[in-house]
Amino acid sequence: MQFFGGSDVSPSPPATTAAGHNANMMYMFNRNGVCLFYREWNRPLHTLNPQQDHKLMFGLLFSLKSLTAKMDPTSGDKGNLGMPQLPGQGCSFHCFRTNTYKLSFMESPSGIKIILVTHPKTGDLREATKYIYNLYVEYVVKNPMYAPGTPIRCDLFTTNLDQYVRSIS
Amino acid sequence: MATTTTGTAAAAIYSLYIINKSGGLIYYKEYGGVGGTGRMRMDTNDSLRVASLWHSMHAISQQLSPTPSCSGIDLLLADSFDLHCFQSLTGTKFFVVCEPGTPNMESLLKVIYELYTDYVLKNPFYEMEMPIRCELFDINLSVAVQKDRVALLGR
Structure with a gap:
């Protein structure tokens, strides 16, 4: 687990490339399903209002997690489908892909979920979501004015995130 | 013939699941869990639930797309398996659960789809959207899914 290891956010954010419009949007949920943070960079299509969109996204992840936990071919006793599971327990997933987007998912041990939606051709973004988690630790958790469980309104976090996301390829 | 069976090719x-356009499971086959152990074993009820859950997840993923004309999840990468899904034009979904990093799954799904059209849809005794019980389909499917055959799909 690298989550707590490096708060070394500053050293080397990957070099920004010219093709910098791969990210569509990002969601962040806490373990209760509250949307802490939502940001979109490129989203031409809105099918629902924001609240419903966040709920649907959380519901999708929740159900996909119970699906993967149930389908896990490496363990025998998995309980019933939809059995409540702690973060890190059971088989989870790290990404799925459709013809129009790719969704990368990371869950921290404390149940913070980071969801990054990008262009379907982007590579493995597990490191990217971890980096974003580290940004969250640096600029949000360490911010004395931030009350846990409330929507994130930290300028430093947003600017650093915007800058980093441009480098995702 | 000297087939180069590398680690990944023999994965x-x-x-395999086939679900009809309303989310009902019409075909399910298990090929054993990790290392050929019978760990996977899912009972009938669970396989039905998993299939219809996948159907809904597939539909929800289309709603959440940032750009228009999304056709749903076609690849899910979990910690211990990959799930590849293929949806036919009529809404029948085929999905395989395989070892992480198994190549040629898209071509395998196409082959399975062809077998389905040949041996199931052209079977005069088959009723649409009902569970598949066709011996010829079973036989040809087990041939197609054999590891070395799947490896050949890449060429």
Whole structure:
């Protein structure tokens, strides 16, 4: 687990490339399903209002997690489908892909979920979501004015995130 | 013939599901869990639930797309398996659960789809949207899913 290891956010954010419009949007949920943070960079299509969109996204992840936990071919006793599971327990997933987007998912041990939606051709973004988690630790958790469980309104976090996301390829 | 069976080419397929356009499971086959152990074993009720859950997840993923004309999840990468899904034009979904990193799954799904059209849809005794019980389909499917055959799909 690298989550707590490096708060070394500053050293080397990957070099920004010219093709910098791969990210569509990002969601962040806490373990209760509250949307802490939502940001979109490129989203031409809105099918629902924001609240419903966040709920649907959380519901999708929740159900996909119970699906993967149930389908896990490496363990025998998995309980019933939809059995409540702690973060890190059971088989989870790290990404799925459709013809129009790719969704990368990371869950921290404390149940913070980071969801990054990008262009379907982007590579493995597990490191990217971890980096974003580290940004969250640096600029949000360490911010004395931030009350846990409330929507994130930290300028430093947003600017650093915007800058980093441009480098995702 | 000297087939180069590298580690990835010989990777295993764990199971295959076919669901009809309303989310009902019409075909399910297990090929054993990790290392050929019978760990996977899912009972009938669970396989039905998993299939219809996948159907809904597939539909929800289309709603959440940032750009228009999304056709749903076609690849899910979990910690211990990959799930590849293929949806036909009529809404029948085929999905295989396999070892992480198994190549040629898209071509395998196409082959399975062809077998379905040949041996199921052209069977005069088959009723649409009902569970598949066709011996010829079973036989040809087990041939197609054999590891070395799947490896050949890449060429």
